[in-house]
Amino acid sequence: MPRWPGGAADGDTVVKIDSDTALLSGGWVREMKHNGLALHAAGYRVPRNPSERSAYGNCYALSGRAAMMAAEALECAAIPPLAPEDLTICRAVMDVCGRERVRLDEPWTPLNRAGRWSWWNWDSRTANPEDYARSYDVVSVGNPRPPHVPKNARREVMRALCDARLNLNSQSIEPCQTET
Structure with a gap:
């Protein structure tokens, strides 16, 4: 083995x-x-x-x-x-x-807003890759994905998150820091 x-x-x-x-x-x-x-x-x-x-x-x-x-x-x-x-x-x-x-x-939740780990909110109309890239260290776009969201949307969101993080890096903007 x-x-x-x-x-x-x-x-x-x-x-x-x-x-x-x-x-x-x-x-x-x-x-x-x-x-x-x-x-x-x-x-x-x-x-x-x-x-x-x-x-x-x-x-x-x-x-x-x-x-x-x-x-x-x-x-x-x-x-x-x-x-x-x-x-x-x-x-x-x-x-x-x-x-x-x-x-x-602890990941981000409404009760733990200092959490730096999160999941993409597929049900939000206002979810924004730039906000996620600024606010979180790790973001999962996996389950649960609502049935009405196409599978390729995961790839698109992942690309948008990474592009947003790279854009922040090129602007030398640090992600927001939260107290723990």
């Missing part, structure tokens, strides 16, 4: 991102490395156990060392065939590196 992540070294950072997710700022990845974190992702409280937290899998980063340690632990683990990769890896990293070295940020 090949070892994931295929040769990561201790000082490396491994970023996993879904094909329907835009990484608009790498600041959180640099901050993760600077703070010595093992894993950084968007996360949530587990409803049946509010003291437990877990990660969303659309985009997350691991230190090379954490990736290697988690890979070794998972090689020996009994993993169910349909185990979700994000939850499995997050739990493995928490187990081998300690929960204190894992940062799980």
